[in-house]
Every structure is written in C-alpha cells, then in structure tokens.
Amino acid sequence: DIQMTQSPSSLSASVGDRVTITCRASQGISSYLNWYQQKPGKAPKLLIYAASSLQSGVPSRFRGSGSGREFTLTISSVQSEDFATYYCQQSYSSPGTFGPGTRVDIK
Amino acid sequence: QVQIQQWGAGLLKPSETLSLTCAADGGSFVAYYWSWIRQSPVKGLEWIAEINDIGNTDYNPSLKSRVTISIDTSKKQFSLKLTSVTAADTAVYYCARGRNACTNGMCYFDYWGQGTLTTVSS
Numbered sequence: 104d105i106q107m108t109q110s111p112s113s114l115s116a117s118v119g120d121r122v123t124i125t126c127r128a129s130q131g132i133s134s135y136l137n138w139y140q141q142k143p144g145k146a147p148k149l150l151i152y153a154a155s156s157l158q159s160g161v162p163s164r165f166r167g168s169g170s171g172r173e174f175t176l177t178i179s180s181v182q183s184e185d186f187a188t189y190y191c192q193q194s195y196s197s198p199g200t201f202g203p204g205t206r207v208d209i210k
Numbered sequence: 211q212v213q214i215q216q217w218g219a220g221l222l223k224p225s226e227t228l229s230l231t232c233a234a235d236g237g238s239f240v241a242y243y244w245s246w247i248r249q250s251p252v253k254g255l256e257w258i259a260e261i262n263d264i265g266n267t268d269y270n271p272s273l274k275s276r277v278t279i280s281i282d283t284s285k286k287q288f289s290l291k292l293t294s295v296t297a298a299d300t301a302v303y304y305c306a307r308g309r310n311a312c313t314n315g316m317c318y319f320d321y322w323g324q325g326t327l328t329t330v331s332s
Contacts, residue, residue, distance in 0.1 A: 135311070135313070135317070137318040137319075139319075145325075146304055146306075146322035146323065146324060146325055147255070147304075147319070147322060148322075149318055149319060149320045152318040152320075153318075158320065190254075190255060192255070192318075192319075193311070194309070194310065194311045194312065194317040194318060195311060195313065196311050197268055197270075197310055197311040198257050198270040198271065198272075198310055198311070199257050199309075199310030199311040199317070200257070201254055201255035201256070201257075202254075203254050204254065204255075
C-alpha cells in the first residue's frame, strides 16, 4: 500500500492568515491526489481532486499543487468556516489511502 | 444534487456481522462506482470496498476475506457486510460515490453519506 503522511499534524491560525499543509506519498503518484475537509461529526467534503482541480462550489481561496510525491494545500486567507481537519488521499493505486490529517484551529 | 442516506446496526457483539445500506437520490446511479469507507481514531480513514452498477468490485486486501459489497440498481442502493467483527472494527462507516483509485480517469469521493457509528462490544 502507498503510505501518505501529512505535516504539520496540527496548526493554529488567525482569520486572514495563509495556511499551507503538505502531503507526501511513499512513492510517486503523478497527480492522483485529492484533498478533503472534515468538520466534527460530519463526513469529509471533497475540496481538490487531481492535485489541483477545485471541486465545484469550493471557494477559490483553496489551492492545491504538486505532483509525484509531494503535494500542498494552501488556504490563501483562512476564514472562520475553514477551521477543520484536512486529509489527503492518493487515488493512484488500490487501495486508495488517506493521510492522517492536519487539524487547523483558531489561534 | 446527489444525496446519500445510510442506515444499519449501531451496536454489535464480537463475531457478529455488520450490515449497512446506502441509498442514493438525485443524479445518475449508473456509470458510477460506490464505495464504503470507515474512520476510527486508531486507523484514520480507511477505504473498504467499491462496486459499480454492473457489479464490478474491488476490495481492500486487509479486509477482503470478511467483506461483501452488493448493489441493487433498481432501488439505487448498495450494501456492505463485514463478518466476524471485533473491537478493531469499531468505527464510523461512510458510504460515498466514487472509486478509490484508477488511472484512466480521475477518481475521488465526491458525495458522502452522513456516517454510521458502529460499535463492537460484548
């Protein structure tokens, strides 16, 4: 199985800050990388697919980049509704595996 | 807008069989894959299995021996059975639209059920 890691595991930010989360795969996965946002008690929500494609309805302050083994999710100006846990997931080979998550909370 | 509702038993004893069902409403049911994913504090998010409208399936090898996924296209429903459960199977189980992985198109989970907490305890 391809192992996914994320850094940091948690971070604190103020509204308006720029937030960057990194996801690394144990082997190259081209651009087969998705990002999800999860709020407490809710199902994950798809934000970014294919490393950099914004899912319909997701605000443009979310941006994904990267290819190969290293990927980044950037929130250009974090809003109050963005405080949540973020997960990456590789869809290059089965079983599609998820990262452990990055919790973003209010400073 | 696709909406997915899920239901099933929330409390099981060790060795019993977990059984969950999802129903999709709105949008097309055919030509898509439908998946089960679980989440626990120990293992995080873990993809379990997927099926499409013509019955093609894929399973996570770690669970394959105990899992069966099935589909009823006439009802727009798909189901999961996990046999011989233990405490390690305690998790929130989600159903979702999408494939876990592919290289001939982009694969992701774009619509999710609300989740079902299943606890295994004697």
